[in-house]
Amino acid sequence: MAVRTLLGLLRPWQQFRTTIITLRGKTLVEHGCARSMSTDTTTDNLTLSLDSKTGIATLEMHRKPVNGLNLEMLTDLNIALEKAENEKSCKGLVLTSGLPKIFSAGLDILEMYQPKPERLAEFWRTLQNMWMRLYGSRLVTIAAIAGHSPAGGCLMAMSCDYRVMATGKYAIGLNETLLGIVAPFWFRDTMVNTIGHRETERALQLGHLYGADEALKVGLVDHLCDQEEVVKAATEEMSRWLKVNAVARQLSKSAMRQATIDKLVVRQEQDIEDFMTFVQRDAVQKALGFYLQSLREKRG
Numbered sequence: 001m002a003v004r005t006l007l008g009l010l011r012p013w014q015q016f017r018t019t020i021i022t023l024r025g026k027t028l029v030e031h032g033c034a035r036s037m038s039t040d041t042t043t044d045n046l047t048l049s050l051d052s053k054t055g056i057a058t059l060e061m062h063r064k065p066v067n068g069l070n071l072e073m074l075t076d077l078n079i080a081l082e083k084a085e086n087e088k089s090c091k092g093l094v095l096t097s098g099l100p101k102i103f104s105a106g107l108d109i110l111e112m113y114q115p116k117p118e119r120l121a122e123f124w125r126t127l128q129n130m131w132m133r134l135y136g137s138r139l140v141t142i143a144a145i146a147g148h149s150p151a152g153g154c155l156m157a158m159s160c161d162y163r164v165m166a167t168g169k170y171a172i173g174l175n176e177t178l179l180g181i182v183a184p185f186w187f188r189d190t191m192v193n194t195i196g197h198r199e200t201e202r203a204l205q206l207g208h209l210y211g212a213d214e215a216l217k218v219g220l221v222d223h224l225c226d227q228e229e230v231v232k233a234a235t236e237e238m239s240r241w242l243k244v245n246a247v248a249r250q251l252s253k254s255a256m257r258q259a260t261i262d263k264l265v266v267r268q269e270q271d272i273e274d275f276m277t278f279v280q281r282d283a284v285q286k287a288l289g290f291y292l293q294s295l296r297e298k299r300g
């Protein structure tokens, strides 16, 4: 990845910064005002914007039709998260979706169905890295969930520090068993850390998708509000978290989460191998094929 920053020696009001990131042959152009430290990044899959007054970044996913997490989307997420992490003035991040009725449909199943082995391995590593980055972020992270959030979408939400969800007919949970697949250990650990062992055991086996009320009841989400209010509510909650001493808060977060992350760090290669072996099994390919078909048929 090559990063070039062109910052001219201009008068203060002319100090606009352009950063060009070249990634896998794709060029992302960022425009920002160097003086205010605000920087916006937009790709096909997401927008990252930073409010320099509050230090709160918003990361809005918008990969049509359902924010399915494919390799490119995960790569963009990694870049955006790293950028927010490295921006000194950034203190918190609201993770949300720009698509109506969807937070994220989780992993793009097409990455796992009839895959090319090399891409499959890269896809899984990029997902692992995204999770480690988000779960271990120094920032206060709040998910503003105004739509469905199954499987990988639920993982992203659970990896944040706090979850605001819209009331309505949306579902959130780890539904992998309904696809004939198994949530990997770090998905399971993240859920255990969020809602406890017994509830996770039940939810995982059933592939249970929680409605908003039920999710609130078991602590899978922390606050419910109207659809239009989720980002506002997330930002309001953020200001409470930002009042806490940052070092003390970060150390507390890391004390609670680092052991879970380290479990994957030491098993990262083995986890990629396990994933590849599992996903490429005939029975799993068949199950994924049926599931994709059922999604397509649902539309008629």
Ligand SMILES: CCCCCCCCCCC/C=C/C(=O)SCCNC(=O)CCNC(=O)[C@H](O)C(C)(C)COP(=O)(O)OP(=O)(O)OC[C@H]1O[C@@H](n2cnc3c(N)ncnc32)[C@H](O)[C@@H]1OP(=O)(O)O
Pocket: 065, 066, 068, 101, 102, 104, 105, 106, 107, 108, 109, 110, 148, 150, 151, 152, 153, 175, 176, 179, 181, 182, 183, 184, 274, 275, 278, 279, 292, 295, 296, 298, 299
């Ligand atoms: C020994 C143990 C080792 C362990 C190894 C690990 C094993 C593997 C672990 C993998 C973990 C997996 C995690 C995942 O995230 S899997 C993905 C799970 N996601 C889902 O089940 C969601 C499926 N989608 C839906 O339920 C609905 O689409 C949704 C409620 C999200 C939205 O409904 P809506 O009616 O608004 O939209 P449509 O259903 O019409 O969908 C529009 C089009 O999008 C396609 N689609 C939807 N979801 C996905 C997806 N996840 N991936 C790819 N494509 C998806 C859908 O088919 C429609 O397409 P068409 O327009 O072509 O019909």
